[in-house]
Amino acid sequence: MPPTSDLTATRVLLNPAALSSSYLPKDLPHRDKEVRILSSVAERYAITSITPPAILIKGRPGVGKTAVSLNSTLGRFDSERLRVIHVNCRKYPSPNTVVRIISRGVGGPFVPERGLSMGELILFLEEGLAAGATPTALILDEINYLRDPADLIYALLRIHETSKVRVPPMLILISREWIPEFLFERSIWSFFSIRLNLKPYTRNQLYDIIRYRAREALDPRSYDDNLLMYIAEAASVSGDARQAIRLLYRAALLAEASDSSEITLEHVRIAEAEDSPVMDRAAVDQLSVHEKLILLAAAKRLKEKQAMWLRMGELEGAYREICEVYGVPPFKHTAVWRRVKNLSSEGYISTRRSGEGMRGQTTLISINGPLERLIQIIEGDLDTNLGKWPEDWS
Ligand SMILES: Nc1ncnc2c1ncn2[C@@H]1O[C@H](COP(=O)(O)OP(=O)(O)O)[C@@H](O)[C@H]1O
Ligand SMILES: [Mg+2]
Numbered sequence: 001m002p003p004t005s006d007l008t009a010t011r012v013l014l015n016p017a018a019l020s021s022s023y024l025p026k027d028l029p030h031r032d033k034e035v036r037i038l039s040s041v042a043e044r045y046a047i048t049s050i051t052p053p054a055i056l057i058k059g060r061p062g063v064g065k066t067a068v069s070l071n072s073t074l075g076r077f078d079s080e081r082l083r084v085i086h087v088n089c090r091k092y093p094s095p096n097t098v099v100r101i102i103s104r105g106v107g108g109p110f111v112p113e114r115g116l117s118m119g120e121l122i123l124f125l126e127e128g129l130a131a132g133a134t135p136t137a138l139i140l141d142e143i144n145y146l147r148d149p150a151d152l153i154y155a156l157l158r159i160h161e162t163s164k165v166r167v168p169p170m171l172i173l174i175s176r177e178w179i180p181e182f183l184f185e186r187s188i189w190s191f192f193s194i195r196l197n198l199k200p201y202t203r204n205q206l207y208d209i210i211r212y213r214a215r216e217a218l219d220p221r222s223y224d225d226n227l228l229m230y231i232a233e234a235a236s237v238s239g240d241a242r243q244a245i246r247l248l249y250r251a252a253l254l255a256e257a258s259d260s261s262e263i264t265l266e267h268v269r270i271a272e273a274e275d276s277p278v279m280d281r282a283a284v285d286q287l288s289v290h291e292k293l294i295l296l297a298a299a300k301r302l303k304e305k306q307a308m309w310l311r312m313g314e315l316e317g318a319y320r321e322i323c324e325v326y327g328v329p330p331f332k333h334t335a336v337w338r339r340v341k342n343l344s345s346e347g348y349i350s351t352r353r354s355g356e357g358m359r360g361q362t363t364l365i366s367i368n369g370p371l372e373r374l375i376q377i378i379e380g381d382l383d384t385n386l387g388k389w390p391e392d393w394s
Helices: 032-048 065-071 095-105 118-131 149-157 203-217 225-235 241-257 265-275 281-285 289-305 312-326 333-345 371-385
Strands: 055-059 083-088 136-141 170-175 194-198 349-353 363-367
Touching: 032 055, 032 065, 032 170, 032 194, 055 065, 065 083, 065 136, 065 170, 065 194, 083 095, 095 118, 095 136, 095 149, 118 149, 149 170, 203 225, 203 241, 225 241, 225 265, 241 265, 265 371, 281 371, 289 312, 289 333, 289 363, 289 371, 312 333, 312 363, 333 349, 333 363
Parallel strands: 055 170, 055 194, 083 136, 136 170
Antiparallel strands: 349 363
């Protein structure tokens, strides 16, 4: 008997942890400036123990807020030089829990689970922080979810003025793109002299990010630049690095599951479909015959080319061929174009104008979803329906 299958199974993910959500990468491409600013504040604070400026980081999901905050603190210092306490307020929205986590982190007193007023909680907080002399970076993440935030934050900002705390914490708050109202109060806002606004990543930035993560996680023979570019393109709509990494990870899992030593665009497309509204039989059923023919032509041509975009002219050529196969007279350019626009506004396809590097301006067309499945669905549909009701051909 040959050896059991897990010995021979194809492995694409050599180091899956490098694509997990809790992995802290050593470098953060395109966030060097932010990491440099924060780590220099942390460095000075770790040396002098003098109150550092409070820091506010804001931005949409997946722009690297958490990664930047941890990379400049936890990733750079021994715990004796700088202790890092990271609290996710989405997970722990109650001030009581936040204070308990801080107190536990600095070796302070045990904080009872409930029944404490805000004033009592703050006393526990002060006592906790007074217990230690190690510089402490306190990262309150997803601050938008914290209940009753104002009193707690205010107390943290002024803790050394009113208590025995010798080494006040370095406070880093992380917020979504909308900053919670209480922070704008003058008595609080003025403390935040360092404010970082992280912008969504562009396609090229996402490409650099996943290229770097792919190198850490995957067998180098399992992917190529084209694949990474496709993922970057897909995630550039939101500018979310988490989405890009998740797509790469899921596509790699799918490759392994289908015993393929290469991750293909089709694997990414399937992973993408899990993320987005699925193109199913019912969705295809809504379309007119020529819309189905156009979609089928686009899917087949994209699959053939192993590409993410198709020129309008290529699509029209492929559409005319498909019409011939099904014995349907093809529409002229304007009528095809109108249907392409419909398909795009309903989310079946994406379109964009061709950019530099291509001669002349043309429209480019892409399909977000697994092509193979789409082709099967449309072909099945056309085989059963086409020719039955010719008056429906519009
Ligand atoms: N510049 C970058 N380089 C490498 N990985 C990144 C970068 N920015 C974000 N990531 C990764 O993307 C994911 C989301 O980043 P995260 O910091 O959690 O985003 P946010 O906190 O803004 O929602 C994490 O896995 C993180 O490691
Ligand atoms: Mg985060």
